[in-house]
Amino acid sequence: MANKVTLTYNGDQTIELPVLPGTLGPSVVDIRAFSKTGMFTFDPGFLATSSCESKITFIDGDEGQLYYRGYPIEQLAEHSDYLEVCYVLVYGELPNAAQKVEFEKTVMKHTMVHDQLTRFFNGFRRDAHPMAMMVGVVGALSAFYQDSLDINDPEHRKVAIYRLISKIPTIAAMCYRYNQGLPFNYPKNELSYTANFLHMMFSTPCENYTPNPVLVRALDRIFTLHADHEQNASTSTVRLAGSSGANPFACIAAGIACLWGPSHGGANEAVLKMLDEIGSVDNVPAFMEGVKAKTHKLMGFGHRVYKNFDPRAKIMKQTCDEVLNELGLRDDPQFQLAMKLEEIALSDPYFIERKLYPNVDFYSGIVLTALGIPVSMFTVIFALARTVGWISHWNEMISDPGMKIGRPRQLYTGAKRRDYVAVTDRK
Numbered sequence: 133m134a135n136k137v138t139l140t141y142n143g144d145q146t147i148e149l150p151v152l153p154g155t156l157g158p159s160v161v162d163i164r165a166f167s168k169t170g171m172f173t174f175d176p177g178f179l180a181t182s183s184c185e186s187k188i189t190f191i192d193g194d195e196g197q198l199y200y201r202g203y204p205i206e207q208l209a210e211h212s213d214y215l216e217v218c219y220v221l222v223y224g225e226l227p228n229a230a231q232k233v234e235f236e237k238t239v240m241k242h243t244m245v246h247d248q249l250t251r252f253f254n255g256f257r258r259d260a261h262p263m264a265m266m267v268g269v270v271g272a273l274s275a276f277y278q279d280s281l282d283i284n285d286p287e288h289r290k291v292a293i294y295r296l297i298s299k300i301p302t303i304a305a306m307c308y309r310y311n312q313g314l315p316f317n318y319p320k321n322e323l324s325y326t327a328n329f330l331h332m333m334f335s336t337p338c339e340n341y342t343p344n345p346v347l348v349r350a351l352d353r354i355f356t357l358h359a360d361h362e363q364n365a366s367t368s369t370v371r372l373a374g375s376s377g378a379n380p381f382a383c384i385a386a387g388i389a390c391l392w393g394p395s396h397g398g399a400n401e402a403v404l405k406m407l408d409e410i411g412s413v414d415n416v417p418a419f420m421e422g423v424k425a426k427t428h429k430l431m432g433f434g435h436r437v438y439k440n441f442d443p444r445a446k447i448m449k450q451t452c453d454e455v456l457n458e459l460g461l462r463d464d465p466q467f468q469l470a471m472k473l474e475e476i477a478l479s480d481p482y483f484i485e486r487k488l489y490p491n492v493d494f495y496s497g498i499v500l501t502a503l504g505i506p507v508s509m510f511t512v513i514f515a516l517a518r519t520v521g522w523i524s525h526w527n528e529m530i531s532d533p534g535m536k537i538g539r540p541r542q543l544y545t546g547a548k549r550r551d552y553v554a555v556t557d558r559k
């Protein structure tokens with residue numbers, strides 16, 4: 133592979149740009165010197181632009197591969213657990229036995245939130261969307277945890293990382309409980325991370341609640357599948373917010389806001405609404421005609437990077453099967469409809485030509501519904517799981533001494549210079 137490219141412009145001028153190789157995946161052309169040409173590059177949506185160097189996650193879209201710190205998602209989903217995946221994403225290596233115990237103990241020791249934080253919820257209507265509450269409450273954490281805001285202090289960054297991983301499930305469950313008009317549940321630190329989340333979601337003061345271990349394992353795997361995904365829209369948002377020096381809680385709130393969009397993390401909620409709208413397999417052909425006419429999209433399908441199966445979708449489908457079996461919902465009509473939609477789409481030239489496959493969101497909503505989690509909480513679950521990915525990227529960026537504030541340029545096609553006209557002289 134050549135280690136430079138030469139660009140010819142303005143007839144006979146040339147500029148040489150270095151080519152930088154990665155350990156995996158495409159090399160990149162380093163265009164930092166490109167402005168010497170007097171021009172900018174132009175790539176709305178960043179279809180061919182890498183925004184940073186990172187060692188955290190690798191995706192091969194053509195092969196449908198996903199590695200967290202080099203470990204294939206299939207192996208982590210089968211052999212690891214979400215808190216161990218958090219350790220891998222934050223620290224870059226699998227923990228040894230002592231590190232694993234210490235990390236879990238530290239995370240589970242900080243699951244409570246400042247008690248005054250509970251008053252924030254009273255300012256919301258009971259029917260507020262949980263993502264609106266997540267954005268507001270997570271953004272407010274900097275008002276309560278002022279001893280972990282100095283982004284240049286590695287110890288402050290470490291405390292903020294632990295606080296976010298520990299407290300995001302507590303806040304997520306509080307959003308659900310507030311929506312339901314139910315009292316908040318305090319965390320139970322003797323439970324596992326994911327069992328504790330289900331406890332905070334579904335325990336009532338009136339009777340004992342013991343999370344089903346099969347469902348705990350399934351949800352824990354769902355957290356793992358959503359933990360990180362390279363430079364997706366919300367992670368890029370966290371990085372851009374962090375590049376200005378904003379505190380980590382504000383950056384994560386920015387990531388939550390971006391994730392909410394239906395083209396991104398809001399897709400899992402949109403898939404369930406789509407399945408409800410389609411209603412039955414009989415209506416699939418007409419729905420598919422609407423997709424091809426571009427009146428609507430097949431939500432949960434397609435991906436900017438994956439032009440093959442999203443490896444997470446395969447694991448999610450297996451998890452869906454496992455949970456529905458455990459709950460005796462094998463014939464769940466939504467699952468049957470989703471599988472029929474997938475079967476039809478994967479054999480239809482429209483989807484084949486565009487390399488549209490199921491993504492992580494296609495089956496996740498069905499599993500979450502079976503776990504008793506309402507549609508409005510689906511993106512909150514995604515945000516809970518992705519917080520570790522966001523904060524790992526934030527930490528990687530802030531730890532880089534060469535970090536610069538992100539400030540893209542533009543192609544300006546607006547009005548040329550013109551003089552102000554007094555209102556009395558305007559037509």
Ligand code: SDX
Pocket residue numbers: 360361363364365394395396397399423428429430431432433434435436437486488491492493
């Ligand atoms: C996530 O980036 C990440 O890594 C995100 C994520 C993560 O973990 O962070 O993986 C999580 O966001 C998954 C994606 C969830 N979103 C959805 O399921 C919403 C439905 N999908 C689409 O909106 C779309 O596929 C995107 C947004 C995911 C990707 O959009 P792109 O890369 O801009 O693709 P595109 O719009 O250029 O599509 C190419 C063609 C177009 O048709 P033509 O103009 O060529 O005729 O495919 C069509 C699109 O219209 N197309 C779809 C489609 N997705 C793309 N047609 C129907 N249904 C779809 N879902």
